[in-house]
Amino acid sequence: MSAAVEAPGAPGTPSDTIEKRHVTQVGWKAAGGLIVVGALFALLLVTVPREGDTRFALSRDADAIQIPVLEIPAMPLAWACLVIMALVAAFSVVRTQANRRTPIWVIVVFGVVFLVGFLAWAGAGSSGTLPIVSLLSGSLLAAVPLIYGSLSGVIGERSGVINIAIEGQMLAAAFTGAIAGSITGSPFAGVLAALLAGVLVALVLALFTVTHRVNQIIVGVVLNVLVLGLTSFFYSQVLVPNAATLNSAPRFSTWTIPLLNDIPVIGPVLFDQAPLIYLMYLVVAGVWFALYRTRWGLRLRAVGEHPKAADTVGVNVEGTRYRALLIGGACAGLGGAFYTTVAVGQFGLNMTAGAGFIALAAMIFGKWDPLRAAMAGLLFGFALNLQSILGVVGEVVPSQFMLMLPYVVTLFAVAGLVGRSRPPAANGQPYVKG
Known part of the structure; x- marks a missing residue:
């Protein structure tokens, strides 16, 4: 929110020529969100205390470097985490009162501490251990389609086109990838077919929204x-009827990177994965570099912010938006390929299950930035994977709540923690030349 403030003028200056300056007031969404989460966690600890220790396993049996299982008293650890959360929230409040925004690293620290405290509470008194490596690795896998989808949204919306069709692009890609992989017996062929399917759906989106200027949300x-x-x-x-020949695609095997895989905790998580995950690392870095360090990225952002000005200096607005949507469709296609070439190996009804919409939320939470959107995708992937990990240590949380947890986290993150977020100025507006 901005407010016009009149600056005092020199003596004798007419009042109508007094200079006006704009002061941006920082909202309380981030600080308020941290306070709410902290209060709910405190209420959980007070009303549902749990006795015993929590066991954290920081390595797997097959890891080269074995780390002893950490056995920590659950409630003291949870309360210590709550104290740290309170200090972080107080820091956010102080910054907000000083009209300064809460840095993203503050929210990240708060989230990590909260997760440690919650896991300590959930695993209290259990005979099993919380497999941290499996938790992180599973979270990364769950985040892969979300990250690919969020990149698709970032590229499209940076050009000024709202891409609601990410869900459809990913679903079409998963379907096509299953058939192509089954027929050829190659997961690489499945990925290529999925990529083309995502591009085809994006082409239809571009045809209606860019060329014929139909409402972008409706088309999506x-x-x-x-x-x-x-x-x-x-x-x-x-x-x-033809499941054996058309819906039994081979899946990628994991590719282990020597030496890097031996790094404790993060090595097995990042460097013992399928090739589609390694490709995701490159795509995230490539989209960031192309968006902020190339002429194409400059033109793309100019078209999304002020298409008329870009057209005036010779940028082809429609061509730029077409290319952006097709590249975004390819990214969404890779996200859809994950389901049938890595995760499952066969197509199922509505198997994306709203992942395209969560990817849109990750894009907004990441403020239309590739790196931030990828981090948001990891957060939502963690929420998706948390249910399976808690099942190892017992049903301490109702299964119905765990099923809705990813969507609750998505809504809360976008509505409560995203803070002030401004999309590209021309987002959703068709461009009429002349």
């Missing part, structure tokens, strides 16, 4: 419904 929603209907129909009519 229609494409999602259309792809869901088509894949459901062909699944029941084609894939189910």
Whole structure:
């Protein structure tokens, strides 16, 4: 929120020529969100205390470097985490009162401390151990389609086109990847076919939104419904009767990177994965570099902010938006390929299960920045994976709550922690030349 403030003028200066300056007031969303989370965690510890120790396993049996299992008293650790959370929230409040924004690292620290405290509470008194490496590795896998989808949204919306169709692009890609992989017996062919399917859906989106200037949100929603209907129909009519030949795609095996895989904790998480995950590292870095360090990225951002000015200096606005949507469709296609070439190996009805919409939330939470959107995708992936890990130490949280947890985290993160977020100025606006 901005407020115009009149600056005192020199003696004798007419009042109508007094200079005005704008002071930006920082909102309380971030600080308020931290306070709410801390209060809810405190309420949990007070109303549902748990006795015993929590065991944290920081290595796997197959790891080269073995770290002893940490056995820590659960409630003292949880209360210590709550104290740290309170200090971090107080720091955010002080900065907000001083009209200064809460840095992203403050929110990250708060989130990590909260997760440690929550896991300590959840694992109290259990005979099992919390496998931290499996938790992190599973979270990374769950985040892969979200990160690819969020990159698709970042590229499209930076050019000024709202891409609601990420869900449809990923679902079409998963369907096509399963068929191509099954027919050829190669997961690489499945990835290529999935990539092309994502591009095809993006081409339809571009045709209606850029060329014919149809409302972008409506086109995106229609494409999602259309792809869901088509894949459901062909699944029941084609894939189910021919599951052995058309819906049994081979999956990528894990590629272990020597030496890097031996790094304690993070080595098995980052460097013992399928090639599609390694490709994701490169795509995230590549999109960031292209967006901020190349002429193409400069033109793309100019088209998203002020298409008329970009057109005036010779930038082809429609061509730039077409290319952005097609590249974004390829990213979404890679996200869809993950389901049938890495995770499952066969297509299932609506198997993306709203991942495209969570990817949109990750894009907004990341403020249309590739690196921040990827970090948001990791957060939501952690929420998706948390249910399976808690099952190891017992059902301390109702399963129904764990099923809705990813969506609750998504809503809270976007509504409560994102702070002031401004999309590209021309986002959602069709460009009419002349």
